[in-house]
Amino acid sequence: MKAKMNTTKRETGNLRNAGMVENPSLIERIVHAIIIAVLLLIAFCSFIPLWHVLMASFSDGKVLLAHEGLLWSPVGKASLAGYRNVFKDASILSGYANTLIYVVGATSIGMVVNITGGYVLSRESKLRIPLTLMIMLTVLFGGGLIPTYMVIRKLGMTGTRLSLLIPGCTNGMFVIMMMNAFRGVPESTVESARIDGAGHLRTLFHIMLPQAMSLGTVIILNTVIMQWNSWFNASIYVTNNKNLWPLQLWIKQILAENESFLINANPDYSRYLVQYALIIVATLPILIALPFFQEKLEKGIIGGAVKE
Amino acid sequence: MLKWRKKIAVILVCLMCLTAAGCGGSNTDDSSGSAEKAAENTTYSIWIAKGESSDYYSDYKDNPVIQKYLRDTYIGKDEKEVKIDLEFLIPVAGSEKDNFNSMIATGDYADVMGLTVAGSSVLDLYKEGIAMDLTGYVEQYMPNYKNFLEKNPELALTATVLVDGEKKYLQLFDYTLEVDDFQGLCYRRDWIVKYGKNPVTGEPFSGECTEKNEDGTWNTNTWVDNVVFPNGGTDPVYISDWEWMFGIFETALADLDIRDGYCMTIYPSGFNNVGVLNSSFGGGGPLWYKDKDNKVAFGGNNDEMRAYLQCVNTWYQNGWIDKAFPEHTGQLLWRLDEGKIRQGKVGLWHGMSNHLFGGLDMGDEYTKDIMVFACAYPINDIYGGPEQQYKEPYFLYRQSQEGPSYMVTTKALEKDTIALFRFLDSLYAEENAILNGFGLSKEEYEECQDPFYTKWGLTEGAYYDSGLKDETGRTIYYIDPIILNESGALNTAVRLNRLLNLAGSTSAGVVIDPSLTDQYRHAKNLWEKTYENTGMFPVSFDSQLSSAQAKDTSAVRTNVEEFMQKNLVTFIKGPKDPYNDSDWQAYCNAINKYNPDKVTQVFQEVVDMLK
């Protein structure tokens, strides 16, 4: 099989070239060029606002306030005042550490729930449909803030890390998505595993999971992003434990504190920069980590694509 | 593939351990050291809606004034002297309401809680057994609080709530002795001087600073000019004076080529529920107000409102009003478009005391040599009929002596309540008013060497004796320049700003900013003392409503306000026309459908009961 694939590859290359020579190459090239142009435009639009924010964060606060329009470079005298303000005390760093803990912890716990739940829902059993409906229902219906707070309080989790690791670690959507991923694994694979005498957990981890991982990786990514951006739960459950605050909550707090800087007799305009510096500080790490995630993601996808 | 699984399993196990460890060390950390001495039953938890910025201290207990109170002892039950300790609970900015309501709903409340974001009235909180009945404690253990109320009968009226025919104390208020309005109307006097002409003689004006500072710059508190308004005086009084001013501002904006500036802006929904310009057209406000005879009226659809709209509509058509005024949503009244104000592109605005005189001069293009004067709200002399003209406003936005209120919850019953109330009462002692309102004096600082004061260089205390006495013989203290020159919120961090207390200058001494001159005092008078503010209901008025009354009025008020917010802008910007009878009639009819008279009736009942 391997040999066959190799030759096909080579042939494909030739064929591709052959295809292009046969068709009017001009149209193909124009289409290709248009596609690239459109993509570049999209990339430009995605990138420009962030560039604007980056430039704003290095600008002079007073000049920035009066400035209108797109920023290509910092206005006024470039300064690090905004960043200095942000890192004034260790709160941002503490926020980072906490967010990392919550991201890793919640994603892992969430995946355990997703995987076990998705797996069971993908197997045939009498309870499959009622269980699926049950999970589905939680996506749309909820009790709201106060009842959830009451439950969490009863469990004694308020004021501890657990309240940010467990309650929001996943939702019904992800379980359903995982179920779909598992349903995509060909029945024959499962059967052969069962015939070989594997129990459920074995089947799950050794056989099915690798094949469902493409969707699984996407879910992981989604959970990570969800956790990275979350602040509301922390604002309710660990309000008074500043050492447990995640990054986004600190950002919210700092933004609120710097919001009314214009009230003072001698306004400190570097406070106007704080909101821009905060955006950069909050999103830059993820943006830098993205390429590495992408590699993992693609590996997972390719790994999952290998069937039979 | 097997290795990958193993790695994941290992990671998961590590995380489980991490989380287990994490939830262990997560409780509040004790910051200050004076906690050792206080017993369990004299440690009280206090919930306040807002603390100080973490630039200063992150635990409000580190506030120097609070620290001073904690160093004292109080007589608790069994007549024993005890030390107390306080634990402050502060929500994250933006989730105050949710935090408060979660605490109430789960029965997890603090001993003392601020009521600014409370979801129900204190009467309901009392009926549900959450708020304590404080009457007995106030009578017995709070002589200072009672003293203050006796001296201020107006405030005493709404300090209690009628419960089943009996007047009870259900909440404690934050009071100030002397009100200092830090906000009011400001306008650019320098533009008037430069671009205006004397309305009688036609001569141009002249104005300048007369003294110089030590460093050679002009002392902006010594400005003198010969400006005369159409009414004959040196300050604007009537709407016609304002229109004269706007004409001059127009010239100024054109001459300076300021394209994105304007004469004035107005509140985004076209009106503000604290009135402002509305009351110039007959005296009352845009919603419910009470007139001089204590008769409650509704101002949303009366002729006064119509005259106001006609005026602002005309101004808008003349291009004097900021075209983007509906977009400043979410901004406070005295901070509307403050960015533009700071750039010197606005002619007249509702601003703050630090905008006055040379306060906005940043040396920029349009703020160089700026001179800002204060003025009072005008009296209408042009629009509407005789009932809307020449009537002094009496529904005004003013600082009140009465501030937010706090309740003591039934949770406090488990602790030493006597010590608690004795402590709370000490916050109202008149001799502590300056401490609460301004901070530590030099002697008080030297006694304790408070680290926060030391850190900021306030070794001479937050204020010092100027050596002068005012007209009534009180000692004049000056605020330390370090506090005045700081660009953040140091002036609130050095004093007790976030907790209930009695604050302000007392009969013994008055604390002021040394740079204030007679001119400044004149400005303040224009803001505070020109008109009487009798039309407004105090904040505590809402807690006087019974549950049934509150329910009846709540929905109506919401609907009416929402309706007005959507419609008044259309009368100012268009397409509706307040001069057009059918437009106006349609609006009035639509508002009446919500039955605003019901609220008028209920409020009248309460007003009558209070008198």
Added chain:
Amino acid sequence: MKAKTGKGTSAEKVKPYIHKVTWRQDFTRNKALYFVMLPCLIYFIIFNYIPMFGILMAFEDFSVTKGFFGSKWVGFDNFRTLFTGEAFLTALRNTVCMALLNLTIGFVMPIVFAFLISEIRTKKFKRSLQTVSYMPYFIAAVVVVQLVKEFIGTDGAITAVLTLFGLPKQNWLANPNIPVFWLINCLTDVWQGMGYGSIMYVAAMSQVSGDYHEAAVLDGANRWQRVTKITLPCIMPTIIMLFTLRIGLVFVTGFDKVLLMYMPTTYVTSDVLSTYTYRMAFGVGTPNYGLSAASGLFQSVVGMALLLISNKLSKKVTDKTVF
């Protein structure tokens, strides 16, 4: 040439099995299975089902002090107040229109983007394009709104571009005419979610075996035909699944930016159910939690109905269901 995917074993196959087995047999056979389900089940029961008693609020004159079981029961009064409110119909219309835009433009754009991206052969270029396109997704809503205000304000960059096309210079966010705010909201969502939303589709597309494409090229198919006849059908199950889920959710989510972008002048097009409820419940005076809960329940019920309908439809059209 329709490709086989193997995703989602059809429901028909399963039914007979279920009916043939009794509960006891099922339990003995699937004991271990149900055991594996426990962590998931416990999680959802504790954190989702127990708090659901909060739905009671919608039928009560809820007062925080009285709690859930002490507040007065008022049946459907809250719903009546909700539906007879002056702005309810406008809010409903706006919600529906914005949801429709979300389902059409908002749903299609990531797919289009995925197609475009897949046409790139150079790995590095493709990778960097994708990374850049993900960036907007990570910016918090508050910040996005601020950026929107800056860019389409009177002096914003986008406004300037639009002026070149002959449109009047104005603050677009304050424009109350019909499609303006809806488009702003939709395009902002597209801007934020296009790159990130395309991940799933790119992943699905990369799973399409290269063999099919080779064969197509051999047969003389051009790019467009390859896209519509091979790639599209192959990723159709993914599309269907995501679309079905989206229909159910579209009524409920996606309006967090509206609260930050709207203003009284634009209420006529920008007010949606959640913002309308917010003002009604928490505007003036005592907060009305019952009203807010009633609105939430109403939206949930509608979402549920939509999900069931779309699931049935998807089964009819493609013989595949989400659940």
